[in-house]
Amino acid sequence: MVYLTRSIQYAVLNSLFRFHPMCKSLKLINLCFADDLLIFCKGTLPAVRSVKRVLDDFAITSGLIINSGKSHIFFGGVSMADRNRISQDINLAVGSFPLRYLGVPMRPSKWKHTDCEVFIQKFRLKIQNWASRHLSFAGRIQLINSVLLGLRNYWMYIFVLPQSVVKEVERLCRGFLWGVSGQRSKLHIPSWQKVCLPKAYGGLGFRDGSLWNRSMLAKYIWALSFKPDLLWVKWINSIYLKEKSFWNYDLKGDCSWYWRKLCHLKKYFSFAAISAAGMKGKFLSSKLYNSLLTQQKDEYFRTVWSRLILPKHRFMLWQVINSQLLTRDNLKRLHIPLISLLCPVCDGYQENHAHLFFECYLSSRLVHLIFNWLGFAAWPLDFKGWLVWLTRDRRGTKANIVTMVFAATIYSIWTNRNICYFEGYSSSVWNLVQDIKFTTKHSLYLVSNRFNTAQDQLYIHNLLCN
Incomplete structure (x- = not known):
């Protein structure tokens, strides 16, 4: 490729070659991307023939010839008559837009919703493939974060997606997370705005589509401000900025749609915010995104998202802390008709989060037995005191194990409540205790090598033997 590049540069000395009008100032002729080659020249027959001669010479020297089936x-x-004459002379098919490169459609004009259909179809296909599997909420969260939003981020890293596409992606993710009933997601308490907050702010770690799209593309603004040696930055300076600062640039009417979109990003960010998001020569979109959030940090997130807690237990604990389970008091506030508001476990008091997890006889008895096994005093049997208990500093092996066990206890209480509600019977306290112990011991077997001190090993040994 070095030989080809030098041959093309030598062809510039030929008076028949003419630079592309948008590349003349930088004397830009070709770009190479892995095994792909783009050549730019003026749309005249002599200029194209001079490029063709270079390619023919390269074919004779190296044995590599143009693949007419893949080249356009x-x-x-350029007038239609000149197009036909040039394409026949060079023996290449005329390409049409949108041009698809690395799975992404590219066009010189503004994007249309139809350009994103392949993107939306990939989303729907993946969700349909997963629909037949019995996935927990934690499993769905993992798939959304790593696969669906990863696919979305790939496109957002390149373009400002139309708002209709962003909203459709969020609708599909929301439906996959909570389940779909007809054309709407199933009943749930947490709002999508809450879900899209980072975990440190009380959310599930998703990101709002519009704000995240702008934060990702802000890397181009940062590069225009601090990376003058990049080729595309030089091209922007040559064509649009004319050595002016991006922040002082006045948008002209004859610029491309993509440049217009980048310039419109200035109204969402300040120079200080863009500068702060760059660290050690690298732009961090997540840092810029978090700086734009107005919510306070969540004081429970370190407890909720402890690594020792099973993923499905984390999700349940997150819902309990935010009072977002579909208990009967919440269903009443949503105007869902109910036969009774009483707790389905004890059938003696109105069901709400405080009663179900702290006041119900089964829950209080279960917590007492579990914490006797752990060798700790039971958590406070009132909701407010329990929330304060969660904010305490929980460092060390014993504290981490307590966190893991109480999350398993919360999950067990809610699972038993659903059995009472849907199947009409309750598990005994003894069975629930044995289930929690089995889950805890299995988890401790898997992570026991992390605890090195003799005191920690002795404590874990006692738990596994009891």
Whole structure:
């Protein structure tokens, strides 16, 4: 490729070659991306023939020839007669937009909703493939974060997606997370705005589509401000900025749609915010995104998202702390008709989070037995005191194990409540205790090598033997 590049540069000395009008100032002729080659020249027959001669010479020297089935010629501002003459002479098919490169459609004009159909179809296909599997909420969260939003981020890293596409992606993710009933997601308490907050702010770690899209593309603004040696930055300076600062640039009417979109990002960010998001020569979109959030940090997130807690227990604990389970008091506030508001476990008091987890006889008895096994005093049997208990500093092996066990206890209480509600019977306290012990011991077997001190090993040994 070095030989080809030098040959093309030598062809510039030929008076027949003419630079592309948008590349003349930088004397830009070709770009190489892995095994792909783009060549730019003026849309005249002599200029194209001079490029063709270079390619023919390269084919004779190296044995590499143009693949006519995969190569195309694209025109802009060239008459139809000249297009036909040039394409016949160079023996290449005329390409059409949108041009698809690395799975992404590219066009010189503004994006349309139809350009994103392949993107939306990939989303729907993946969700349909997963629909037949019995996935927990924690499993769905993992798939949304790592696969669905990863696919969305790939496109957002390149373009400002149309708002209709962003909203459709969020609708599909929301439906996959909570389940779909007809055309709407199933009943749930947490709002999508809450879910899209970072975990440190009380959310599930998703990101709001519009704000995240702008935060990702802000890396281009940062590069224009601090990376003058990049080729595309030099091209922008040559064509648009004319050595002016991006922040003082006045948008002209004859610029491309993509440049117009980048310039419009200035109204969402300040120079100080963009500068703060760059660290050690690298731009951090997540840092810029978090700086734009107005919510306070959540004081429970370190407890909720402890690594020792099973993922499905984390999600349940997150819902309990935020009072977002579908208990009967919440269903009443949503105007859902109910036969009774009483707790389905004890059938003696109105069901709410405080009663179910702290006041119900089964729950209080279960907590007492579990914490006797752990060798700790039971958690406070009132909701407010329990929340204060969660904010305490929980460092050390014993504290981490207590966190893991109480999350398993919360999950067990809610699971038993659902059995009472849907199947009409309750497990005994003894069975629930044995289930929690089994889950805890299995988890401790898997992570026991992390605890090195003799005191920690003795404590774990006692738990496993009891």
